[in-house]
């Protein structure tokens with residue numbers, strides 16, 4: 001992409017209402033290695049959350065643009081009753097459906113106390129949400145105070161909070177993760193009541209959670225990276241994401257390439273679009289592939305080199321996100 005094109009993108013952003021300014025960070029995909037992140041800082045000072053975006057016209061547009069199944073608008077997590085009273089369950093296996101893992105799920109759910117969002121969020125007439133991505137682009141943006149103002153702040157995997165509050169804030173309503181991305185001491189980077197939302201990619205992920213919740217002997221086999229053997233979490237904060245969302249998210253991506261799995265970030269965006277009235281993204285986007293030494297995350301040392309053998313299709317995800325924004329989602 002030439003500098004001119006990049007600049008044109010940038011100008012377009014200036015014209016977009018301030019509401020979308022936070023999403024500018026999404027476009028570091030284009031801008032990252034060329035533009036200073038401090039420009040984003042400049043935008044963010046004028047940002048605020050405007051609840052008038054909650055009106056039904058916006059929501060309606062959102063649904064239309066997504067071609068999303070609306071029947072489960074706000075129920076995000078699996079619950080025991082799904083397995084007893086519900087119409088026939090999905091016939092798909094993990095990660096797209098519970099088939100073949102029903103018993104494991106029942107055991108996990110029997111050990112967690114709640115299957116809902118907290119009432120103080122659930123009862124809001126208009127829910128504003130921000131998904132905090134792990135992108136390097138959020139560095140030095142000072143978005144922390146703004147992020148803290150959303151009703152729901154969604155976190156991904158093991159993204160740290162401590163030491164980065166200035167840029168990412170310290171409100172952690174929920175954290176979406178899988179065993180390989182869990183940390184043994186979640187208290188370090190989460191609040192006491194942060195919902196810990198497991199994304200079950202494979203039956204072993206549920207087994208890991210069951211062994212933790214029941215304090216059974218841990219079986220370390222069947223993971224692509226050793227998950228923590230201890231996980232100090234209050235079981236009433238544990239939730240299991242309904243595989244329905246992985247199915248729907250996958251649908252947006254795999255039309256041509258079946259072998260790619262959505263990233264947790266992309267999944268979280270779809271969860272948020274399903275649950276929230278206003279959805280903003282902060283810290284999204286991968287850097288340009290042209291510089292393999294470029295750091296990917298706002299923490300740690302991973303570079304673009306690490307993405308080479310990735311099972312994700314980040315180009316396609318970027319395009320879908322762009323399209324969603326264009327459509328007004």
Ligand SMILES: *[C@@H]1O[C@H](CO)[C@@H](O)[C@H](O)[C@H]1NC(C)=O
Pocket residue numbers: 050051052053
């Ligand atoms: C919120 O946005 C609406 C239109 O989107 C605008 O009319 C209103 O003035 C905004 N409110 C604030 C406080 O910025």
Ligand SMILES: *[C@@H]1O[C@H](CO)[C@@H](O)[C@H](O)[C@H]1NC(C)=O
Pocket residue numbers: 065066067323
């Ligand atoms: C939704 O479906 C319409 C027509 O089938 C299509 O043109 C549009 O691109 C789809 N939107 C998304 C976000 O896939």
Ligand SMILES: *[C@@H]1O[C@H](CO)[C@@H](O)[C@H](O)[C@H]1NC(C)=O
Pocket residue numbers: 037139140
């Ligand atoms: C962030 O700011 C610090 C201190 O001003 C500076 O050393 C660092 O290079 C900046 N990082 C980025 C990505 O701009």
Ligand SMILES: *[C@@H]1O[C@H](CO)[C@@H](O)[C@H](O)[C@H]1NC(C)=O
Pocket residue numbers: 170171191
């Ligand atoms: C977040 O930071 C603010 C200001 O520094 C502080 O008052 C608050 O207690 C912090 N919240 C959490 C959950 O750490």
Ligand SMILES: *[C@@H]1O[C@H](CO)[C@@H](O)[C@H](O)[C@H]1NC(C)=O
Pocket residue numbers: 193234235236237
């Ligand atoms: C676990 O969380 C629940 C609900 O938030 C709370 O009532 C309970 O006291 C917590 N238990 C412990 C051991 O912290």
